[in-house]
Amino acid sequence: MSYLIHNFAALTGTGLIKGAVYGLVALGYTLVYGVLRLINFAHSEVFMWGSFAAVWALAAIGAGPNPSPLEIALLLLVALVAATAVSGATALVVERVAYRRLIRLKAPPLTALISAIGMSFVLGEIMGLRDKITGWVGLDGTLHLYVSGARDNTRFANPLQSRILFNIGNYGVSNIDLLVLGCALVMMVALDQFIRRSRLGRGIRAVAQDSDAAALMGVNKQQVIRVTFLIGGVMAGAAALLYLMKFGVTRWNAGFLLGVKAFTAAVLGGIGNVRGALLGGFVLGLAENYGSAIVGSQWQDVVAFVLLIVILLFRPTGLLGESLGRARA
Numbered sequence: 671m672s673y674l675i676h677n678f679a680a681l682t683g684t685g686l687i688k689g690a691v692y693g694l695v696a697l698g699y700t701l702v703y704g705v706l707r708l709i710n711f712a713h714s715e716v717f718m719w720g721s722f723a724a725v726w727a728l729a730a731i732g733a734g735p736n737p738s739p740l741e742i743a744l745l746l747l748v749a750l751v752a753a754t755a756v757s758g759a760t761a762l763v764v765e766r767v768a769y770r771r772l773i774r775l776k777a778p779p780l781t782a783l784i785s786a787i788g789m790s791f792v793l794g795e796i797m798g799l800r801d802k803i804t805g806w807v808g809l810d811g812t813l814h815l816y817v818s819g820a821r822d823n824t825r826f827a828n829p830l831q832s833r834i835l836f837n838i839g840n841y842g843v844s845n846i847d848l849l850v851l852g853c854a855l856v857m858m859v860a861l862d863q864f865i866r867r868s869r870l871g872r873g874i875r876a877v878a879q880d881s882d883a884a885a886l887m888g889v890n891k892q893q894v895i896r897v898t899f900l901i902g903g904v905m906a907g908a909a910a911l912l913y914l915m916k917f918g919v920t921r922w923n924a925g926f927l928l929g930v931k932a933f934t935a936a937v938l939g940g941i942g943n944v945r946g947a948l949l950g951g952f953v954l955g956l957a958e959n960y961g962s963a964i965v966g967s968q969w970q971d972v973v974a975f976v977l978l979i980v981i982l983l984f985r986p987t988g989l990l991g992e993s994l995g996r997a998r999a
Contacts, residue, residue, distance in 0.1 A: 679839030689955025690854035694909035695932035696947035698902030704942035714929020715793035720757030720907035727752035754907035761903025798922035940988030
């Protein structure tokens with residue numbers, strides 16, 4: 671307990687940063703569940719593929735030493751475009767391969783769940799075996815920069831160096847902390863307003879509330895489903911870049927544990943609720959840090975799931991509970 675008291679500011683700061691990343695990834699789970707009432711367990715691999723896209727984009731450009739502020743902004747923009755494009759495309763592939771036919775056949779939710787888990791393993795193993803896959807077609811030498819050490823940690827060459835701007839208690843708030851937190855909040859607010867104000871957002875809410883009635887009103891359900899997956903993928907790609915800027919490394923199975931925690935955050939906030947995803951992410955990030963300070967860092971993951979069980983016991987719909995379909999404009 672004394673460790674928690676003496677390091678409260680640092681635990682709060684890092685907890686909020688982790689929570690922001692959890693919240694962005696949780697959006698993919700909550701949007702798909704809100705529209706389809708299905709859990710997309712392949713979403714964690716969408717995040718992982720976006721993280722590798724950001725790493726490889728900067729590796730391909732080959733940023734020089736001591737870049738200027740303009741060059742840093744351009745490099746990060748390139749990494750962001752690469753991460754969101756690859757994550758968005760991966761999410762559309764998941765929708766096409768793992769869900770579309772099952773939805774058309776009105777398959778039971780359990781079938782779609784198993785299909786998504788299988789897709790998750792396939793995407794993860796493709797990334798983990800990319801050295802062998804390129805070797806089979808004779809491209810391992812040409813693509814050595816991207817396929818060597820396929821199962822090792824891959825470092826992100828962050829062009830923005832961390833710099834302490836000010837202190838809160840014993841925690842030095844860095845420029846990267848502010849950037850990660852600010853970007854996550856801006857993207858959350860933008861998505862929330864898009865869902866509530868735009869024509870396409872109203873279509874998403876209509877399908878979430880009653881897909882048959884929405885179809886009678888002229889809403890293209892299939893287009894709404896594709897857009898929902900695409901938005902979730904883009905958010906996961908942006909989260910992947912922010913995660914790399916803070917933690918600096920990814921690997922072929924990086925999405926598994928983070929994806930499980932993001933799903934936990936979505937459930938905590940009220941799965942199907944966009945604002946709940948952000949709230950759940952922050953609550954989970956803070957609870958992990960405070961809990962690990964009390965019972966030990968080795969129990970950090972256990973703390974997260976104990977919190978989930980406790981909240982679901984007393985509030986099964988999550989902290990906010992309101993579904994995407996009932997969101998008010």
